[in-house]
Amino acid sequence: MRFIFDRDTWQEIFGSIRKNKVRTIITIIGVLWGIFVYIALSGATKGLDNGFEREFQGIANNSMFVWTQRTSMPYAGFKIGRAVQLKLSDAEELRNKLPDIQFIAPRNVMGIFGGSPPQVSRGMKTGTYAVFGDYPVIDKISKKKIYEGGRFLNERDMENERRVCVIGERVRNDLFDRDEDPVGSYVKLNNVYFQVVGVYKKSENVDFEGDNSLMLPYTTYRKIFNTGENVGWFAIAAYDEADVIALEKDVKRLLKRRHKVHPEDERAFGSFNLGEAFAKLFGFAKGLNFLSLFVGFATIIAGVIAIGNILLISVKERTRELGVRRALGATPAEVRGQILLESVFLTLVAGILGIILGAFVLAIINVITQGSSGFPYTNPTVPIPYIFSALFIMVVLGTLIGLIPAQRAVSIKPIDALREE
Amino acid sequence: MIEIKDLHKSYRMGSNSLHVLKGLNLSIKEGELVAIMGSSGSGKSTFLNILGMLDEADSGQYVLDSVPIKDLNETKAAKYRNKFLGFIFQSFNLINYKTAIENVSLPLYYQKVNRKERQEKALQYLEKVGLKQWADHLPSELSGGQKQRVAIARALAAEPKVLLADELTGALDSKTSYEIMELIQEINDEGKTILVVTHEPDIANMCKRIVHLKDGVIVEDTFVEQVRASEYVQ
Ligand SMILES: Nc1ncnc2c1ncn2[C@@H]1O[C@H](COP(=O)(O)OP(=O)(O)O)[C@@H](O)[C@H]1O
Ligand SMILES: [Mg+2]
Numbered sequence: 001m002r003f004i005f006d007r008d009t010w011q012e013i014f015g016s017i018r019k020n021k022v023r024t025i026i027t028i029i030g031v032l033w034g035i036f037v038y039i040a041l042s043g044a045t046k047g048l049d050n051g052f053e054r055e056f057q058g059i060a061n062n063s064m065f066v067w068t069q070r071t072s073m074p075y076a077g078f079k080i081g082r083a084v085q086l087k088l089s090d091a092e093e094l095r096n097k098l099p100d101i102q103f104i105a106p107r108n109v110m111g112i113f114g115g116s117p118p119q120v121s122r123g124m125k126t127g128t129y130a131v132f133g134d135y136p137v138i139d140k141i142s143k144k145k146i147y148e149g150g151r152f153l154n155e156r157d158m159e160n161e162r163r164v165c166v167i168g169e170r171v172r173n174d175l176f177d178r179d180e181d182p183v184g185s186y187v188k189l190n191n192v193y194f195q196v197v198g199v200y201k202k203s204e205n206v207d208f209e210g211d212n213s214l215m216l217p218y219t220t221y222r223k224i225f226n227t228g229e230n231v232g233w234f235a236i237a238a239y240d241e242a243d244v245i246a247l248e249k250d251v252k253r254l255l256k257r258r259h260k261v262h263p264e265d266e267r268a269f270g271s272f273n274l275g276e277a278f279a280k281l282f283g284f285a286k287g288l289n290f291l292s293l294f295v296g297f298a299t300i301i302a303g304v305i306a307i308g309n310i311l312l313i314s315v316k317e318r319t320r321e322l323g324v325r326r327a328l329g330a331t332p333a334e335v336r337g338q339i340l341l342e343s344v345f346l347t348l349v350a351g352i353l354g355i356i357l358g359a360f361v362l363a364i365i366n367v368i369t370q371g372s373s374g375f376p377y378t379n380p381t382v383p384i385p386y387i388f389s390a391l392f393i394m395v396v397l398g399t400l401i402g403l404i405p406a407q408r409a410v411s412i413k414p415i416d417a418l419r420e421e
Numbered sequence: 422m423i424e425i426k427d428l429h430k431s432y433r434m435g436s437n438s439l440h441v442l443k444g445l446n447l448s449i450k451e452g453e454l455v456a457i458m459g460s461s462g463s464g465k466s467t468f469l470n471i472l473g474m475l476d477e478a479d480s481g482q483y484v485l486d487s488v489p490i491k492d493l494n495e496t497k498a499a500k501y502r503n504k505f506l507g508f509i510f511q512s513f514n515l516i517n518y519k520t521a522i523e524n525v526s527l528p529l530y531y532q533k534v535n536r537k538e539r540q541e542k543a544l545q546y547l548e549k550v551g552l553k554q555w556a557d558h559l560p561s562e563l564s565g566g567q568k569q570r571v572a573i574a575r576a577l578a579a580e581p582k583v584l585l586a587d588e589l590t591g592a593l594d595s596k597t598s599y600e601i602m603e604l605i606q607e608i609n610d611e612g613k614t615i616l617v618v619t620h621e622p623d624i625a626n627m628c629k630r631i632v633h634l635k636d637g638v639i640v641e642d643t644f645v646e647q648v649r650a651s652e653y654v655q
Contacts, residue, residue: 007536008530008536012530015518015519015523016518018518019518320514321516324514324516325516325527325531326495326499326502327473327475327502327508327514328502328503328508328527328528328531328575328579329499329500329502329503329504329528329531329532329579330499330531331495331496331499331500331531332495332496332499333496334531410495413475413476414475414495415470415475415476418475418510418514
């Protein structure tokens, strides 16, 4: 250990490194490139990862939607092709029977899945927009950002069947002047006036509402459009630790039983499982991550092997010098140690330079992609443990690869080394 | 200082074996200046390398300063070389990217002498060989004679018991050779034991004893009247 901290040891090493500048530079470039690729790739992947996360923030990523279609099998006296209708009581039943459900929101909409969007007007201004009938709990499943001064639908709205609505950004822009505050004003829908209680921001997420919808309390919607207990579809969020795919199956099984649908009928109920979609997307990011790790490490290893090779050549070139050193009293351990340290030192310097360069490039990418919301790419960083493990692996590899030239340097007898031309 | 008894050495090359040293016996006392002579290929270097523990004999005894030299592993040999022996080579063997003073202090580095002391000692020996003002020059900036002086300073720096010189004037013109021999004689005058391998009679005559090798045996071993090199040097 003393050997490593000895200033003279380092002088010997710097001496021999300085002696072969070109060799040293070429060597360093190999490893530097490897670690650079590793850092840049895994940082970029992390950026993509963060980007996906940003894209889907606000949506519970263990959520799903369930809706009805027509049956594809006859069952219990019913003919094939029967339309099934979800009811409010289904929500109750699902919640009671399936404890993995954290939130369930029955939803209705007019103007998206069939039916033309109703006209909404305010004074002379009119527009056609999708209208949703929602439970306040939908905000827990698919978060809406409400502009200052406004609010989302609440329980009181539900109980009193209040004629209130939350409107999308575009609806506000269409129906209100720039300097107007829509909160508190009224819009007319189906000859009924609704008071605007909030304006939601356009979301970068995927959702049904977009920025051109109105959201009414479920109870009010029911009354206005006379939909009774009918439900368009359910939005369901599972608890974090729940298995969403299993839950999706359970939900459908239960609904089939309640609606007398053949247990094997795959068409009667449709569903979309965000959890699964997420898993795929993040699986993709993970794959990228793995690829970058793999490519980075392969390049690093190639670089380290290049160091080993170049050291081997240099040891051959220096055979005579090493012979002289041994004639002057250098023990094999000292000769070996010097070459090993040279190898590790070169690897480390190259690695650190590569990390700095990689970080620099990531910073540039970050600046370029900032503000562009179209590309899912945010804050590309490489976790510190990655960097340290990369450095650690390089030290280990540098040592291992250095062993070859070190052994070669001492395997030759001093007398043969001195004879070498 | 050196006791050699029945020393044998042969080189094996494939199925052939070349018997180079065929039973050498030699005793050298402290303070001697011995020339080892013989025609090219007579085994002079082989003998010197064995004395220098750079190579091993096949059989025979070798005692250096009352220490029996046998069963050496490379680490032990390195330590002995460092402690007992100073080498001077025909081709100088200076490390070309190190300055004169760095070259001279190298054996001290392997002796684990601290840096300051190393610098002082190296400078002191450079002064002894008359190259103090060349301390910070690289070997490439020195003449052949100067290089050999640096090599001599390096051999002396570790304060060895014995100096071993193989054709130390072989690469030098005769004037420079005599200057180098003058230095060798001065060092010997101070009591250092020195062995000089040479095939040049005038160099051999500047020693105090001449050992002749022929066909792997010592054919002649005489003490001679030393010719002072200074007579040839202006
Ligand atoms: N490493 C070796 N392998 C085989 N033969 C060698 C080796 N070294 C020296 N020889 C042979 O041994 C003989 C003595 O060599 P050497 O001791 O160098 O002679 P000198 O120094 O007197 O010229 C020569 O014939 C030489 O060819
Ligand atoms: Mg020779």
